[in-house]
Amino acid sequence: MDIFSVLEINFLSVLIGFLCIILVLINRCKQSLNSRLPPGPSPLPIVGNLFQMDVKQPYKYYLEISRKYGSVFTVWLGSKPVVVLSGYETIKDALVSQGEEFSGRANYPVLMKVTRGYGLLVSSGARWKELRRFSITTLKNFGMGRRSLEERIKEEATYLIEALRKHGDSAFNPKELLCNAVSNIIYSIVFGQRLDYDDNQFKFLLSVIDHYFRFLSSSNGQLYNMFPWVCQHLPGPHHQLFEGHRKLREYVKKEADQRLENLDRESPRDYIEAFLVRMEEEKGQPHSEFVYENLVSSVWNLFSAGTETTSSTLRHGLLLMQKYPHVQERIQREIDDVIGSSRSPSVQDRQNMPYTDAVIHEVQRSMDLTPTAVPHKMMRDTEFKGYCIPKDTMVLPLLSSVLSDPKLWKNPHTFDPENFLAEDGSFRKSDAFLAFGLGKRVCLGEGLARMELFLFFTSLLQRFTFSSTQPLEEINISPECCSFGKIPRSYYCHVKLRS
Known part of the structure; x- marks a missing residue:
């Protein structure tokens, strides 16, 4: 080996060593600047605590850390500090007692990429307040209008029941049908009509939603959120996801443009038309939030969240009925006693069906659909539990720690439905039931979701008994993936028409 080769090797060694020292110094500088952040495990330069956690199930890592560092601690996702809140009292103190300070929405790269920072889900401050106020009012108006939400759900349940009948004795995967039925409810509110289950456009929209949540809940999604500047230049499923979402945005924009041509400003028929009316009213106002970007992203937020969360809960609930047939039988006895077979279930029936109500709540609690909720961020520098959390810091409420x-x-x-039953058999409410979140950013569609879960669940069990293609002891009720959220496992089942 000649002297130039030796010098080259030595130079590279010195350069690598120098870079490592620089990275360590930068990391220590960051930690010094954030010295009043809650304590947590020591991060590595650039990657943070990545190598210490299971990116497929990060919430388990957070639960483990909370036993050592307490109810408020800091982890590093890449180069960014993230404050994790654990336990009911701590989460309540943050999201309720200091709700305004914790009400921001963090810059979660995947969410920001598909929404561009617009819409209900990712906005903060004045934009979020304006859009949320409008959306709550609009959804309430359509729920109390000529066709109530209850009537829409009951009608859709009849379509779902008929679709299930067609399978007869054959084993099938109920995922698509459940997703179609639930999605049609929010679609009818947002777009003003329902779609046939075999409609190709409907299938495309639902496929985009499915890919979106699967990516968010995968290890690939976690890595993208930690290192977006690297991942966006690498091949992977995120490119297909973003392309599908681009087409969906075009679809929403086209629907809005068509409505604008014949818009009845006195009687909007759906969420899009109500939004367009406000756009017309505030045209020319430079700071108006009623612009196309907020319309498109808000429609996506409502449609995707209103489809995935409730359909996943129903799908998992029916799997649990197969795993625990004695629970299914007891629900059906309660249905027979309270509703019978000659009429459809109604929302009013719930108050007389404590066991069914307890089962639905327990399905949600035990499946723990969103272990860490959608990330929050601090709206200002805030003192909390003796620490100082800087403005714009990401905050993760660890809902799993409560549930x-x-x-x-x-x-x-x-x-175990007994978690929601009192000794006398009545339904027992619990403040710790945080399936829909807590505080100012509590799920916007909580009322709709509760209504859908009860009406769809009781309508299906009124007409059918669900059974597995596997022995009870082999039924796997663990989620398929569980990072950002938990995706229930796919399965095949049989349905038997009840006499």
Whole structure:
């Protein structure tokens, strides 16, 4: 080896060593600047705590850390500090007692990429308040109008029941049908009509939603959110996701343009038309939030969230009925006693069906659909629990820590409706039921979701008994993936028409 080769090797060694020292110094500088952040495990330069966690199930890592560092701690996702809140009292203190300070929405790269920072889900401050106020009012108006939400859901349940009948004795995967039925409810509110289950455009829209949530809940999604500047230049499923979302945005824009041509400003028929009316009213106002970008992203937020969360809960609930047939039988006895077979279930029936109500709540609690909720961010520098959390810091409320707390539930680690039943058999409410979140950013569609879950669930069990293609002990009720959210496992089942 000649002297130039030796010098080259030595130079590279010195350069690499120098860069490592620089990275360590930068990391220490960041930690010094954030010295009043809550404590947490020591991060590595650039990657943070990545190598210490399972990116497929990060919430389990957070639960483990909370046992050491307490109810407020800091982890580093890449080069960014993230404050995690654990336990009911701490989450309540943050999201309710100091709700305004914790009400921001963090810059989560995947969410920001598909929404461009517009819409209900990712906006903060004045924009979020304006859009949320409008959306709550609009959804309420359509729910209390000529056709109530209850009537829409009951009608859709009849289409779903008929579709299930066609399978007869054949085993099938109920995922698509459940997704179609749930999606049609929010679609009818946002777009003003329902679609046939075999409509190609409908299938495309639902495929975009499915890919979106699967990517968010995968390890690839976690890595993209940590290192977006790297991942966006690499091949991967995110490119297909973003292309599908681009086409969906075009679809929404086209629907809006068509409505604008014949817009009845006195009687809007759906969410899009109500938004367009406000756009016309505030045309020319330089700071108006009623612009196309907020319309398109808000429609996506409502349609995607209103489809995936409720359909996943129903799908998992029916799997649990197959795993625990005695629970299914007891629900059906309650249905027979309260509703019978000659009429459809109604929302008013719920108050007389404590066991069914308890089962639906327990399905949501035990599946823990969103272990860390959608990330929040601090709206200003805030003192909390003796620490100083800087403005714009990402905050993760660890909902799993509440929904699985043995101090709050009779049997936290198993599916057990007794968690929501009093000794006399009546339904027992719990403040620790945080399936829809807590505080100012609580799920906008909570009322709709509760209504859908009860009406669809009871309508299906009124007409059918669900059974698995596997022995009970082999039915796997664990989620298929569980990063950003939990995606229920796909399965095949049989349905038997009840006499």
